[in-house]
Amino acid sequence: MTAASTSLSAIELEEKLDEYLDPVLSSRRTAVNLAAGLAEFARDQQDFALRWVGIIAKTNAELAYQFAAQAPEGLRLMPPDDLESWIIQAMDAYDRMGLYPASAEFQNVAAYAARARARSIGVSLDSVSGVLEIFLRGLSGRALKVEACDEVYTDTTTLFLPATLARLPGKADNFRLYKAIAAHQWAQTWYGTYCADLTEVLSDFPDPDYATRLFYALETARLDARIATDLPGLYRDMQRLKTELGETSYPASWHGHLASLRSPAASVRTTIGALQALYGTDIPAAQCYQGFLYPARATQAMAQRLAREKDQFHAALARLLEEKHRRAEPGAPAEESGADSERFRMQRTPDPDHPGKWHHELALDGQVVAIPPDVKALMDSIIQDLGDIPDEYLVAAGDGGYRREGEEKNPDDVWKGTYHEEGAFLYNEWDYRRQHYRKHWCVLREVDVHPVEDDFVARTRAKYSASIASLRRSFEALRGEERLMKRQKNGDNIDFDALVEAYADMHHGMELSEQVLTKRQKLERDIAVMFMVDMSGSTKGWINDAEREALVLLCEALEVLGDRYAIYGFSGITRKRCDLYRIKRFDEPYSISVQARISGIKPEDYTRMGATIRHLTRLLNDVEARTKLLITLSDGKPDDYDGYRGDYGIEDTRQALIEAKRDGIHPFCITIDTEARDYLPHMYGAVNWTIIDDVRRLPLKVSEIYRRLTT
Amino acid sequence: MDVHAVSARDYLVRKEPYYEPQGNEIALFEAAYRNQIPVLLKGPTGCGKTRFMEHMAWRLKRPLVTVSCHDDLTASDLVGRYLITASETAWVDGPLARAVRIGAVCYLDEIVEARKDTTVVIHPLADDRRALPIEKTGELLQAAPEFCLAISYNPGYQSVLKDLKQSTRQRFVAIEFTYPATELEQRIIIHESGIDPEMAARLVKFAGMTRNLKGNGLDEGASTRLLVHAAKLMASGIDPRQACRGAIAEALTDDAEMLAAVNELSASLF
Ligand SMILES: Nc1ncnc2c1ncn2[C@@H]1O[C@H](COP(=O)(O)OP(=O)(O)O)[C@@H](O)[C@H]1O
Ligand SMILES: [Mg+2]
Numbered sequence: 001m002t003a004a005s006t007s008l009s010a011i012e013l014e015e016k017l018d019e020y021l022d023p024v025l026s027s028r029r030t031a032v033n034l035a036a037g038l039a040e041f042a043r044d045q046q047d048f049a050l051r052w053v054g055i056i057a058k059t060n061a062e063l064a065y066q067f068a069a070q071a072p073e074g075l076r077l078m079p080p081d082d083l084e085s086w087i088i089q090a091m092d093a094y095d096r097m098g099l100y101p102a103s104a105e106f107q108n109v110a111a112y113a114a115r116a117r118a119r120s121i122g123v124s125l126d127s128v129s130g131v132l133e134i135f136l137r138g139l140s141g142r143a144l145k146v147e148a149c150d151e152v153y154t155d156t157t158t159l160f161l162p163a164t165l166a167r168l169p170g171k172a173d174n175f176r177l178y179k180a181i182a183a184h185q186w187a188q189t190w191y192g193t194y195c196a197d198l199t200e201v202l203s204d205f206p207d208p209d210y211a212t213r214l215f216y217a218l219e220t221a222r223l224d225a226r227i228a229t230d231l232p233g234l235y236r237d238m239q240r241l242k243t244e245l246g247e248t249s250y251p252a253s254w255h256g257h258l259a260s261l262r263s264p265a266a267s268v269r270t271t272i273g274a275l276q277a278l279y280g281t282d283i284p285a286a287q288c289y290q291g292f293l294y295p296a297r298a299t300q301a302m303a304q305r306l307a308r309e310k311d312q313f314h315a316a317l318a319r320l321l322e323e324k325h326r327r328a329e330p331g332a333p334a335e336e337s338g339a340d341s342e343r344f345r346m347q348r349t350p351d352p353d354h355p356g357k358w359h360h361e362l363a364l365d366g367q368v369v370a371i372p373p374d375v376k377a378l379m380d381s382i383i384q385d386l387g388d389i390p391d392e393y394l395v396a397a398g399d400g401g402y403r404r405e406g407e408e409k410n411p412d413d414v415w416k417g418t419y420h421e422e423g424a425f426l427y428n429e430w431d432y433r434r435q436h437y438r439k440h441w442c443v444l445r446e447v448d449v450h451p452v453e454d455d456f457v458a459r460t461r462a463k464y465s466a467s468i469a470s471l472r473r474s475f476e477a478l479r480g481e482e483r484l485m486k487r488q489k490n491g492d493n494i495d496f497d498a499l500v501e502a503y504a505d506m507h508h509g510m511e512l513s514e515q516v517l518t519k520r521q522k523l524e525r526d527i528a529v530m531f532m533v534d535m536s537g538s539t540k541g542w543i544n545d546a547e548r549e550a551l552v553l554l555c556e557a558l559e560v561l562g563d564r565y566a567i568y569g570f571s572g573i574t575r576k577r578c579d580l581y582r583i584k585r586f587d588e589p590y591s592i593s594v595q596a597r598i599s600g601i602k603p604e605d606y607t608r609m610g611a612t613i614r615h616l617t618r619l620l621n622d623v624e625a626r627t628k629l630l631i632t633l634s635d636g637k638p639d640d641y642d643g644y645r646g647d648y649g650i651e652d653t654r655q656a657l658i659e660a661k662r663d664g665i666h667p668f669c670i671t672i673d674t675e676a677r678d679y680l681p682h683m684y685g686a687v688n689w690t691i692i693d694d695v696r697r698l699p700l701k702v703s704e705i706y707r708r709l710t711t
Numbered sequence: 712m713d714v715h716a717v718s719a720r721d722y723l724v725r726k727e728p729y730y731e732p733q734g735n736e737i738a739l740f741e742a743a744y745r746n747q748i749p750v751l752l753k754g755p756t757g758c759g760k761t762r763f764m765e766h767m768a769w770r771l772k773r774p775l776v777t778v779s780c781h782d783d784l785t786a787s788d789l790v791g792r793y794l795i796t797a798s799e800t801a802w803v804d805g806p807l808a809r810a811v812r813i814g815a816v817c818y819l820d821e822i823v824e825a826r827k828d829t830t831v832v833i834h835p836l837a838d839d840r841r842a843l844p845i846e847k848t849g850e851l852l853q854a855a856p857e858f859c860l861a862i863s864y865n866p867g868y869q870s871v872l873k874d875l876k877q878s879t880r881q882r883f884v885a886i887e888f889t890y891p892a893t894e895l896e897q898r899i900i901i902h903e904s905g906i907d908p909e910m911a912a913r914l915v916k917f918a919g920m921t922r923n924l925k926g927n928g929l930d931e932g933a934s935t936r937l938l939v940h941a942a943k944l945m946a947s948g949i950d951p952r953q954a955c956r957g958a959i960a961e962a963l964t965d966d967a968e969m970l971a972a973v974n975e976l977s978a979s980l981f
Contacts, residue, residue, distance in 0.1 A: 075939065118861070130968045130972075130976065131968050131971045131972045132972075134924060134927070134928060134969060134972035134973075135972045135975045135976060137923055137924060137925050138920040138921065138924050138972060138976045139920060139929055139976070139979075140923065140924075140925040143927075179975065183979070197899075231979040231980060232980065232981070233952070233977075233978045233979045233980050233981050234978075234979035234980075237978075237979075241879070373925075373926075447787075484783075486783070486785070487785075500794065500795060501787070501792045501793055501794075503795055503800075504792070504793030504794055504795050504800035504801075505793055505800075505847070507793075507795070507799065507800040508793060508800055510847075686866070687866065687867065688927075
């Protein structure tokens with residue numbers, strides 16, 4: 001062994017420390033104890049500590065003394081990297097706030113070590129919430145949000161999970177724990193924990209709080225058993241966690257009840273039965289993936305969801321009815337809407353895969369109807385909450401389905417004298433009740449967005465710099481797509497197929513073709529795209545910001561790609577004032593003024609979509625391109641002041657889109673209206689739309705969608 | 712060499728291709744066939760369309776000519792071209808012309824992948840004319856009564872470049888395919904791979920989970936084809952989680968987060 005690896009004795013250490021700490025030592029305050037504390041460590045650890053005592057002493061000797069006093073504890077608790085960051089943090093505190101806070105950093109060595117440990121082995125919810133949300137949706141089809149919260153529970157809409165987990169020694173283990181906690185809460189929503197009115201049941205007991213905890217313990221046993229059968233792999237993970245974090249053994253008094261809780265036929269009623277029987281006995285310790293149970297919060301969230309989904313379901317039925325009318329022979333009288341309630345029925349057949357469960361099918365006038373996937377998902381969600389589709393759901397929404405509060409005003413009163421039709425475009429509007437156009441009904445004018453010359457674009461670029469770089473790369477890849485062009489007049493290689501054919505043709509008395517070469521060529525995209533951006537009042541705030549950011553990213557990407565594009569914002573109030581805001585024309589470069597206009601996009605009034613679409617179609621028709629796209633960014637359904645809402649607005653918009661398609665334009669809609677499933681398929685067709693349920697994702701999504709649309 | 716030597720017999724489907732009907736598609740196809748109406752098979756990839764065609768050709772005792780369309784497919788690739796033999800030139804039918812001549816069932820798979828100018832050559836075959844004009848030879852090839860044209864199309868694609876034109880689609884009777892129902896899909900997997908029913912059931916369940924993600928990060932869920940692939944790997948002794956990862960998850964997505972989540976889903980079942 002070399003001399004360097006022999007530990008220093010307490011005497012030797014004391015000598016060195018005396019030297020560094022001299023200014024703060026006295027006859028009553030010596031370095032004896034400090035030296036004793038460090039004597040037990042290996043030489044490299046001692047050297048580490050001494051070196052830092054020396055460095056710190058140059059700044060402040062008292063702080064160095066504090067460090068020397070805590071160093072043994074630090075060395076015991078932390079690896080060198082963490083030690084160093086602990087020291088740096090304390091010195092940092094000294095620079096900013098002085099001796100006391102800095103000394104406190106050293107004294108809190110245990111807390112610091114715990115945090116450091118958590119950082120190195122722990123997992124933050126932020127880093128896994130994306131994977132968890134996808135995982136949960138995969139499990140059952142219904143979206144569940146994941147959010148950080150000090151209390152772990154679910155209200156059946158959101159799962160509340162700890163912000164970080166560091167209970168196990170590695171990141172992978174802690175992720176497993178996250179998954180188990182999330183799955184356990186998912187199980188509550190999936191296996192019907194809240195199918196009974198728990199709030200009421202539990203409050204009937206003398207001690208509702210105790211009853212809730214006992215109920216939860218029993219319910220956990222039931223849910224675990226369901227997971228064991230349905231998701232054996234996950235169950236294994238959960239069992240492993242139990243052995244790692246401490247297994248809970250159930251008391252003997254439970255044994256009889258466990259068998260019934262674990263039987264496939266058990267429901268929340270079984271748990272309530274067991275609760276009544278075991279009330280008063282001890283509650284076993286919670287499983288490591290358990291949290292809390294707040295039945296009242298779940299009840300409230302469920303009530304909201306049920307109300308919303310009931311409306312959506314009524315609207316979906318209305319669409320199915322309409323569909324049927326449309327398919328029926330034209331001219332046949334539409335049935336009275338009063339009779340609709342009789343017309344929808346649910347048909348239940350036993351599900352062969354899940355004994356005791358049912359297969360639900362929707363019948364209209366006695367015939368099972370094919371349900372679009374979005375309606376199927378809605379039905380599944382309702383059945384998940386209620387076990388069935390109750391009869392009061394089976395009524396199609398009437399005419400007033402979309403109607404909103406607020407009296408209607410006469411447009412001419414509002415805009416008396418302020419409008420004139422000069423320089424304006426007149427467009428027809430489709431009145432679905434008449435099944436005819438109203439001629440020259442809408443007055444549309446192009447106006448400029450008031451430019452705002454600020455740093456919005458620069459800020460957005462900075463905020464998304466990493467994403468922009470990768471967007472540009474992926475768009476470059478599109479642009480760079482090369483293709484071997486066959487049968488060219490000019491080229492780099494012989495196209496043997498063509499040559500042989502030409503030769504053969506020639507023998508056959510035809511002219512020798514000149515097109516016998518191959519050439520590598522960049523794929524000519526020849527696409528023109530029009531973006532139609534919602535500038536209605538409802539976009540105020542976040543949505544407007546997200547739209548503007550989305551446009552910045554999009555422009556960055558499209559500039560790389562070279563597709564021709566134009567951007568127009570739309571809003572307006574009443575049919576006599578449909579405003580179309582120019583942001584970027586097709587023939588305009590992405591200039592400083594375009595950027596200032598993007599920055600200047602602000603929420604205005606209403607959304608009369610039909611006239612806008614007709615005008616943009618006209619603009620697109622003036623452009624030569626093989627493929628033409630009209631992409632709408634919006635936050636809701638068509639809506640204007642003078643009765644342009646509900647079915648009327650939807651039908652006119654639909655008609656305008658049909659006109660656009662007739663002109664060879666492909667419409668597509670990107671919306672953040674989560675209720676858009678009710679009307680978008682009708683307007684845009686089955687696949688030509690996307691809902692983004694998180695506004696924050698909009699900016700990046702728009703470019704991604706564009707990429708997907710055009711490859 | 713006699714380039715005309717190919718005969719109908721070469722294309723005959725001799726052994727019954729295993730096919731589990733999803734609904735009344737067999738009857739529908741037969742009716743369309745009897746009435747000489749061309750057929751459009753709609754549905755996501757890997758849900759049994761190709762297998763259905765093989766089965767129908769066998770049932771109708773007609774030869775089957777299949778063309779997988781791609782974006783380089785030219786009209787001559789379908790119709791035919793002149794070739795040079797020892798001293799002279801000879802016309803060689805493309806697969807479509809051959810199918811028309813021998814009264815085969817011609818299946819153009821993934822028609823939208825073909826170039827737009829290629830698609831139009833099938834138009835005269837798909838209406839009352841039932842003829843294929845061969846420009847180079849000046850021949851107007853009249854389809855035999857047994858000839859049958861079928862094309863497939865996946866309506867799930869959102870790309871505007873891959874849309875089937877109205878003028879094309881309106882000539883066909885459409886048969887819609889989806890993934891087979893649970894029990895049926897399970898039976899198919901067992902038949903194709905030989906794995907045990909329990910494992911097949913879990914695979915189908917896993918497929919359901921990925922189909923839940925369609926439109927929420929995945930363009931498509933796992934198809935029956937992918938399930939069969941995974942099952943075959945499992946039957947040859949590959950660990951189920953790994954089989955799902957390799958045969959299904961990686962085929963569905965490249966997105967790291969999505970991949971992780973899909974792998975967690977399969978891990979939760981196996
Ligand atoms: N109804 C079915 N009957 C039998 N096998 C099926 C059926 N559906 C799917 N398969 C299986 O799935 C595989 C993929 O189907 P395929 O016909 O190639 O799909 P597609 O042509 O729709 O892309 C087949 O090879 C077969 O193993
Ligand atoms: Mg196929």
